[in-house]
Amino acid sequence: MLVLFSSKEEELRGVHDKKLEHFPMFTAIVPAYNEEESIRGTLTSLAELEYPLEKKEIIVVNDGSHDGTQKIVEDFIAAHPEQNITLINQENSGKGRALNVALEIAKGEFFACLDADSFVSKEALQVMLPLFYTDEKVAAVCPLLKVKRPKNILQKVQWYEYIINMFYRSLNARIDCVHVTPGPFSMYKTAIIRKIGGYDETTITEDLEIAIRMQKFHYRILQTFETSVETVTPQNWKALFRQRVRWYKGSIDNAIVYRKLAFNKKYGDFGMLRMPTMVFSGVIAVVLAGTLIFELFKALRQWFSSLVAVNFDIMTLIKTFTINFNILSLPFSKMLIASTLFCISIIIMVMSFRNVRERITNYGKTWMAMFTYIFIYSIFMSTVWMYIAFMFVSRKKNFWM
Amino acid sequence: MERKISSKKYLIAFVLTLLVFGGGVILGFTLDDVRLEDSKQLALKEKVNLRSIQLQQQYIDSGQADCKTLNKVLEENINQLARKMETVQEYDKNSVFNQEEFDLQLQDYFLTEIQFLLTSEEIDQKCSRDSVKVVYFYDENNQDTQGDILAYLKKKFGPRLLVFSFDSTFQHEPMIPILLSSHKVTEYPSLVVNGKTYSGHQPVKKLMGTICDEFEKMDDVVEECVAFEKVN
Numbered sequence: 366m367l368v369l370f371s372s373k374e375e376e377l378r379g380v381h382d383k384k385l386e387h388f389p390m391f392t393a394i395v396p397a398y399n400e401e402e403s404i405r406g407t408l409t410s411l412a413e414l415e416y417p418l419e420k421k422e423i424i425v426v427n428d429g430s431h432d433g434t435q436k437i438v439e440d441f442i443a444a445h446p447e448q449n450i451t452l453i454n455q456e457n458s459g460k461g462r463a464l465n466v467a468l469e470i471a472k473g474e475f476f477a478c479l480d481a482d483s484f485v486s487k488e489a490l491q492v493m494l495p496l497f498y499t500d501e502k503v504a505a506v507c508p509l510l511k512v513k514r515p516k517n518i519l520q521k522v523q524w525y526e527y528i529i530n531m532f533y534r535s536l537n538a539r540i541d542c543v544h545v546t547p548g549p550f551s552m553y554k555t556a557i558i559r560k561i562g563g564y565d566e567t568t569i570t571e572d573l574e575i576a577i578r579m580q581k582f583h584y585r586i587l588q589t590f591e592t593s594v595e596t597v598t599p600q601n602w603k604a605l606f607r608q609r610v611r612w613y614k615g616s617i618d619n620a621i622v623y624r625k626l627a628f629n630k631k632y633g634d635f636g637m638l639r640m641p642t643m644v645f646s647g648v649i650a651v652v653l654a655g656t657l658i659f660e661l662f663k664a665l666r667q668w669f670s671s672l673v674a675v676n677f678d679i680m681t682l683i684k685t686f687t688i689n690f691n692i693l694s695l696p697f698s699k700m701l702i703a704s705t706l707f708c709i710s711i712i713i714m715v716m717s718f719r720n721v722r723e724r725i726t727n728y729g730k731t732w733m734a735m736f737t738y739i740f741i742y743s744i745f746m747s748t749v750w751m752y753i754a755f756m757f758v759s760r761k762k763n764f765w766m
Numbered sequence: 767m768e769r770k771i772s773s774k775k776y777l778i779a780f781v782l783t784l785l786v787f788g789g790g791v792i793l794g795f796t797l798d799d800v801r802l803e804d805s806k807q808l809a810l811k812e813k814v815n816l817r818s819i820q821l822q823q824q825y826i827d828s829g830q831a832d833c834k835t836l837n838k839v840l841e842e843n844i845n846q847l848a849r850k851m852e853t854v855q856e857y858d859k860n861s862v863f864n865q866e867e868f869d870l871q872l873q874d875y876f877l878t879e880i881q882f883l884l885t886s887e888e889i890d891q892k893c894s895r896d897s898v899k900v901v902y903f904y905d906e907n908n909q910d911t912q913g914d915i916l917a918y919l920k921k922k923f924g925p926r927l928l929v930f931s932f933d934s935t936f937q938h939e940p941m942i943p944i945l946l947s948s949h950k951v952t953e954y955p956s957l958v959v960n961g962k963t964y965s966g967h968q969p970v971k972k973l974m975g976t977i978c979d980e981f982e983k984m985d986d987v988v989e990e991c992v993a994f995e996k997v998n
Contacts, residue, residue: 540770540772540775541769541770583769630771631769632769633768633769633770633771634769634770634771634772635769636769637771637776638772638776667909670911670914671911671914673911674911674912674914674915674918674969674970675914675915675918675970676970676971678918681918681921681922682918682921685921685922689849691853693797693800693801693804693857694853694856694857696860697793697794697797698790698791698793698794698797699790701789701790701793702786702787702789702790705786705789706786
């Protein structure tokens with residue numbers, strides 16, 4: 366929050382008014398695994414990018430899909446001969462490998478990866494490319510990431526979450542602390558990515574790993590809110606659980622791999638603030654989750670034992686129920702701290718929505734989604750972190766969603 | 767390449783965090799004092815009521831004090847004392863800075879409770895027994911549902927069931943071990959129902975039966991006991 370009040374961060378505003386003076390070669394890479402439902406839309410959005418056709422190429426890497434992905438891409442290529450689209454079919458080897466395969470043949474001075482369930486805005490290149498010229502150390506630029514038209518309460522909750530996360534990203538970007546370049550259309554300077562070794566093919570969060578590696582080599586990652594990418598999010602709790610286990614386990618794995626950056630002054634705010642919080646946030650989440658679950662369990666057990674002790678005579682308890690309220694018994698100090706933190710959360714929420722120029726009531730289901738986000742989502746995230754702790758302890762293998 | 771560390775921001779953030787949590791701590795400290803004062807006031811009221819009852823008891827023989835009224839006042843005060851003790855015990859658990867003072871308060875309450883118990887026994891000798899008295903010895907460190915059962919039975923029987931609770935682990939008051947010894951209590955929880963000791967956990971049915979037997983001895987027809995006997 367304090368970052369908000371610093372002046373240096375205004376520098377990017379002037380850049381967005383500038384038009385591109387020349388059009389460098391650009392490559393869009395689409396790694397795809399079983400994306401028959403959305404890949405046509407993804408390719409369409411890439412084809413509609415406002416950019417000279419001869420300066421743009423699209424490389425689709427079909428990572429061993431066994432649905433109709435390959436056929437759909439081939440049909441798209443045939444239907445759009447004016448677009449420079451290459452399809453590479455490979456055995457299933459993971460996203461990192463797919464990206465590296467595309468990088469080997471990519472001609473673009475800049476490239477972006479677009480997940481096959483994401484859709485980019487037309488002006489993206491016009492907005493994002495100029496930012497690379499603000500500083501030669503800029504290795505990546507990330508767009509505003511939003512949830513595509515949420516259809517149910519869970520997706521609306523994720524819509525809130527993404528908007529609030531974007532606010533935190535904007536704060537992190539201001540102090541060069543961006544730790545992940547999300548899959549949907551994060552743009553990179555090709556030479557830099559090749560120089561630092563391309564993508565890690567062993568990690569389950571290659572977007573996070575490459576961002577930390579860029580930070581390790583002291584490159585900059587910028588965040589813009591002047592153009593957006595929409596992405597499809599999980600529609601049910603099970604799919605969301607798997608996704609988040611992968612994300613957060615991946616962040617812990619990479620935090621451990623890059624542990625030497627933590628508390629290392631050489632990496633500035635990224636080393637002193639961002640890296641430690643990546644690990645501590647997980648530890649705090651597990652401890653809080655464990656404590657919450659334990660206390661809930663204890664309270665439930667006590668309540669149930671009390672009922673058993675009185676032979677479940679709930680009628681008597683209801684008939685003789687009285688409220689013995691003593692205002693002095695209230696935990697005022699905890700309430701003060703909790704309400705202060707709650708007010709800060711509300712301020713952050715308001716600022717987050719202002720940041721992306723959205724209204725909290727967009728797409729409906731507002732009250733149910735807010736209720737779910739405030740009360741249920743946190744419990745859900747706690748179970749994700751508990752499962753990750755279990756994976757560590759039991760040395761369970763990572764999985765890809 | 768030298769990268770920036772926003773040390774000034776970290777310091778301000780640290781100070782702000784201290785202010786937020788420090789505010790909570792200061793509020794807790796202030797409230798502790800208020801709670802202490804509140805529990806002193808509550809204790810004073812109970813002591814005054816006890817003295818009044820003790821004095822009224824002296825006039826029973828001369829007929830100037832009425833047994834029925836006195837029993838009713840006694841029952842009301844004992845029930846009130848139980849509620850106030852619960853409040854003070856909660857204050858004591860949550861207190862950080864005034865632990866010693868709250869322990870003294872609790873000690874005072876336990877003593878007042880003992881005096882109420884002794885006074886009620888004296889009144890029983892002069893007047894016919896009007897209520898069933900249960901002395902409940904518990905171990906604070908031992909999770910048990912005996913307290914829940916007594917609270918439930920208290921709701922069923924209302925003011926006619928008087929419960930005197932003593933934490934057997936409360937080290938500060940020597941009278942508690944004396945009480946334990948006088949009633950030959952060796953395990954927790956234990957109950958003393960109208961002078962008879964029952965060791966260990968007493969299930970609700972058994973305890974209800976015991977209490978109903980006591981009411982029967984007083985030739986008292988209690989609705990809950992009638993219903994209980996029908997079912998059992």
